Amino acid sequence: xxxxxxxxxxxxxxxxxxxxxxxxxxxxxxxxxxxERDLGDLDLVILPGGFSYGDYLRCGAIARFTPVMEAVxxxxxDGGLVLGICNGFQVxxxxxxxxxxxxxxxxxxxxxxxxxxxxxxxxSAFTQGMRPGQVLSLPISHGEGNFYADPATLEVLQTxxxxxxxxxxxxxxxxxxxxxxxxxxxxxxxxxxxxxxLGLMPHPERACEALLGGSDGxxxxxxxxxxxxxAAV
Amino acid sequence: MPxxxxxxxxxxxxxxxxxxxxxxxxxxEPNDLELGIFGALWSEHCGxxxxxxxxxxxxSGGRAVLQGPGENAGAVDIGNxxxxxxxxxxxxxxxxxxxxxxxxxxxxxxxxxxxxMGARPIAILDSLRFGPLGIPHNRYLFQGVxxxxxxxxxxxxxxxxxxxxxxxxxxxxxxxxxxMCVGIVPHGRLRRARAEQAGDIVLLVGAATGRxxxxxxxxxxxxxxxxxxxxxxxxxxxxPFLEKLLCEACLQLNELDDVVAIQDLGAAGLTSAASxxxxxxxxxxxxxxxxxxxxxxxxxxxxxxxxESQERMLVVVRPDGEARARAIxxxxxxxxxxxxxxxxxxxxxxREGRALRADLPLRALIDAVPLRTPAAxxxxxxxxxxxxxxxxxxxxxxxxxxxxxxxxxxxxxRTYDHQVQNNTVLGPGGDAALLRVAGTSSGLALTxxxxxxxxxxxxxxxxxxxxxxxxxxxxxxxxxxxxxxxCLNFGNPERPQVFWQLRESVRGLADACRAFGLPVVSGNxxxxxxxxxxxxxxxxxxxxxxxxxxxDRRCPSGFQEDGDVICLLGETREELAGSEYARLQGAxxxxxxxxxxxxxERRLQGALLEVxxxxxxxxxxxLAEGGLLVGLAxxxxxxxxxxxxxxxxxxxxxxxxxxxxxxxxVLVSAPPRRVPDVQKVMAAAxxxxxxxxxxxxxxxxxxPAVRIRLDRLREAWExxxxxx
Numbered sequence: 001x002x003x004x005x006x007x008x009x010x011x012x013x014x015x016x017x018x019x020x021x022x023x024x025x026x027x028x029x030x031x032x033x034x035x036e037r038d039l040g041d042l043d044l045v046i047l048p049g050g051f052s053y054g055d056y057l058r059c060g061a062i063a064r065f066t067p068v069m070e071a072v073x074x075x076x077x078d079g080g081l082v083l084g085i086c087n088g089f090q091v092x093x094x095x096x097x098x099x100x101x102x103x104x105x106x107x108x109x110x111x112x113x114x115x116x117x118x119x120x121x122x123x124s125a126f127t128q129g130m131r132p133g134q135v136l137s138l139p140i141s142h143g144e145g146n147f148y149a150d151p152a153t154l155e156v157l158q159t160x161x162x163x164x165x166x167x168x169x170x171x172x173x174x175x176x177x178x179x180x181x182x183x184x185x186x187x188x189x190x191x192x193x194x195x196x197x198l199g200l201m202p203h204p205e206r207a208c209e210a211l212l213g214g215s216d217g218x219x220x221x222x223x224x225x226x227x228x229x230x231a232a233v
Numbered sequence: 234m235p236x237x238x239x240x241x242x243x244x245x246x247x248x249x250x251x252x253x254x255x256x257x258x259x260x261x262e263p264n265d266l267e268l269g270i271f272g273a274l275w276s277e278h279c280g281x282x283x284x285x286x287x288x289x290x291x292x293s294g295g296r297a298v299l300q301g302p303g304e305n306a307g308a309v310d311i312g313n314x315x316x317x318x319x320x321x322x323x324x325x326x327x328x329x330x331x332x333x334x335x336x337x338x339x340x341x342x343x344x345x346x347x348x349x350m351g352a353r354p355i356a357i358l359d360s361l362r363f364g365p366l367g368i369p370h371n372r373y374l375f376q377g378v379x380x381x382x383x384x385x386x387x388x389x390x391x392x393x394x395x396x397x398x399x400x401x402x403x404x405x406x407x408x409x410x411x412x413m414c415v416g417i418v419p420h421g422r423l424r425r426a427r428a429e430q431a432g433d434i435v436l437l438v439g440a441a442t443g444r445x446x447x448x449x450x451x452x453x454x455x456x457x458x459x460x461x462x463x464x465x466x467x468x469x470x471x472x473p474f475l476e477k478l479l480c481e482a483c484l485q486l487n488e489l490d491d492v493v494a495i496q497d498l499g500a501a502g503l504t505s506a507a508s509x510x511x512x513x514x515x516x517x518x519x520x521x522x523x524x525x526x527x528x529x530x531x532x533x534x535x536x537x538x539x540x541e542s543q544e545r546m547l548v549v550v551r552p553d554g555e556a557r558a559r560a561i562x563x564x565x566x567x568x569x570x571x572x573x574x575x576x577x578x579x580x581x582x583x584r585e586g587r588a589l590r591a592d593l594p595l596r597a598l599i600d601a602v603p604l605r606t607p608a609a610x611x612x613x614x615x616x617x618x619x620x621x622x623x624x625x626x627x628x629x630x631x632x633x634x635x636x637x638x639x640x641x642x643x644x645x646x647r648t649y650d651h652q653v654q655n656n657t658v659l660g661p662g663g664d665a666a667l668l669r670v671a672g673t674s675s676g677l678a679l680t681x682x683x684x685x686x687x688x689x690x691x692x693x694x695x696x697x698x699x700x701x702x703x704x705x706x707x708x709x710x711x712x713x714x715x716x717x718x719x720c721l722n723f724g725n726p727e728r729p730q731v732f733w734q735l736r737e738s739v740r741g742l743a744d745a746c747r748a749f750g751l752p753v754v755s756g757n758x759x760x761x762x763x764x765x766x767x768x769x770x771x772x773x774x775x776x777x778x779x780x781x782x783x784x785d786r787r788c789p790s791g792f793q794e795d796g797d798v799i800c801l802l803g804e805t806r807e808e809l810a811g812s813e814y815a816r817l818q819g820a821x822x823x824x825x826x827x828x829x830x831x832x833x834e835r836r837l838q839g840a841l842l843e844v845x846x847x848x849x850x851x852x853x854x855x856l857a858e859g860g861l862l863v864g865l866a867x868x869x870x871x872x873x874x875x876x877x878x879x880x881x882x883x884x885x886x887x888x889x890x891x892x893x894x895x896x897x898x899v900l901v902s903a904p905p906r907r908v909p910d911v912q913k914v915m916a917a918a919x920x921x922x923x924x925x926x927x928x929x930x931x932x933x934x935x936x937p938a939v940r941i942r943l944d945r946l947r948e949a950w951e952x953x954x955x956x957x
Binding site: 050093111143 | 371383387388389390472473474475477478565591646647648652653654655656657658669690784836
């Protein structure tokens, strides 16, 4: 499996993602510049966290116009795996590869802390091997992660089982006190209809070793590796 | 040419005597631009004219030191061929006027100081002081500063991992905002900002130049009053996105051998950056302001030279290397103007097209800064015994945990990204932050410390206490203290009592650093923290880094295992003066601060490192503000384990036992079978050990008088910021 990590001006989780995939998991990675158009050598494309173009406008609103995003759209359409983390999730929404919007946190403050996520479905490429109801502990770090979708979109997400993660208590209960940003229905991550494009606000790349507080992020990256291996067989 | 009027001189904050000296040095009258340049470089902020003589006494050498004071930041060896580059700097005056941008650009400035040295910034720490939050204006300043730090650091992508916040009336309207940054670079890539070869090209990279921040350096060198708000245009506006691009570009430039020097534009903008760069290399520099990209029309040469627009860098390249440097800027879509060249004559020459606007000898600008030694006067102090009652220790403990100076800082630090870069092993909230040095098994421990009440009572002892506590914080993580940076925030040094405070504080800093064998490799001085005639409490802030060679030997500050024995290391004396408990009781600030015994402190820290490294203790927590009961509660809350202790006993009053702030004390917990090892090592070092009780349960229980469930304890400690 070869992973491409997209670097927009202002991206900062690129190196952390490379660390998780390459240094921890031993997978080959390369950085993909925002002007690149050819993703032919890649199996997985990650849009990492950061403040693309400073996010002075709506988060991700400028990044979606970069040449690489056209390539990412084609790559996704061809069935390649795309993972948008934090700012990457925002970019995927701006690019219409995922529905909904990420509003300002209900607290109106940036939040950096560990949260618990409940796994809501296990059919997408990024959740294979997980158990439904499994709880993952991952950090968040964002000011605009308050997921919003209109009722019709929400209905589609729900009926098609496209809500991948919800904020929950450590015991796995979705509850307001476990929701760090006011997201509708506690939604922390969703996927597209085919399950090959995932966007989530928490940072799995920051949870890859016990030394730094936990390794549940590896569960997600390993699922992607497994999905690709299965597809290759 | 007419003589400068009193008004002109006030505008640039120079005295008449200083003006006469300038005329003497130049053998002529300076023009307006030249006068502005002198004003900026001879300001306290750039020229250190009041503090320079005092600072010369600080120890700055040592085996680990790769770069001492005098560059953008200091650097020390941290093993594995790597250097830690670090510095702390103030942004008090701008933050008092415009808290968000003031704090944000403070972070931006210190980040640039580190990455211009070729180092990648890996951590930010902030030391903050505000007036009581009950006053709406203080709340505005507090919220703005915290938002500004987060806004800049989060966007840039450098974790904010530590710092401290305290509140005291003495900071109403005059907050203290000190930001420290630490970066890492391989030894061979450590870069100094000095231009040594005439003919080299000077590029101005990054943001276009605007009118923001003109006179920032001189503004920071005078006291504030009711008209200061009108100085808001002198506060710069930050662009962390642009800074991120500049950082990545500089780190790439740093790989090129054609790049001679990179210098950040900070206080006094182009004037200071160009002069220092050339002067350090024994050369001169000629600049054409006409080619400087501007964001506003009609800017004069004066405005261009003194603008403090943020996110700008000077890059000096060999003529052959310009194309390679430009290729890097282009990749990041950064703008670069070729504004001048390095010259053999040691002069700063400013042109505007063909017209020569300023021509000044660099020695006069930099070496000839007229030093001042103002009068110093010690206040009359009496050794007052501070005796305080302690009626209900349980209520008192809950009240203490709710004190703004002691309550949990989580509401602040969770608004800062403290994890980005994947190296944060121990984040904010404990004694010191601990970061992995990427690619190695070692870690860096980082902390800032300072107690304004101790320094108010005795600036000499108070500053020593700050150094000792910073070192103790570092040692509690298992790391060995390595080096110091400092920020000296004081009032108006022209007041004899303030200058005495500064002098005593620097003396305390020097003596304590010598005793610990710690070099002071960088620092910053912020004077004139005086608002409407009121001076801030003396506020030296100590930033310290420590090295832990093997991260597996790290030590947390919270209790870890039920059944572990809790031991108090060090001696408790009858010391309540300047304590948080004295403030809770409404006692006036008087008496002598806790005694600092540097020899005892060294023995304690050495022995503590030994027991941590041999694995005898499972946790170590420094006792500081709030004393023993607060320390016990914190270690219980950090580790989510209860405590069972019999009633505290000792030779001192009940209040001093519970809440006294005697220095040189640490709480450790150890498995019962390891307690003899702890006792043995401590006995050999002459450190008293008192077994207090055991870890366990879901309560904090100390004798019959204190029995509080942990969730109740947490509720008090984690109360909201606006709780009075």
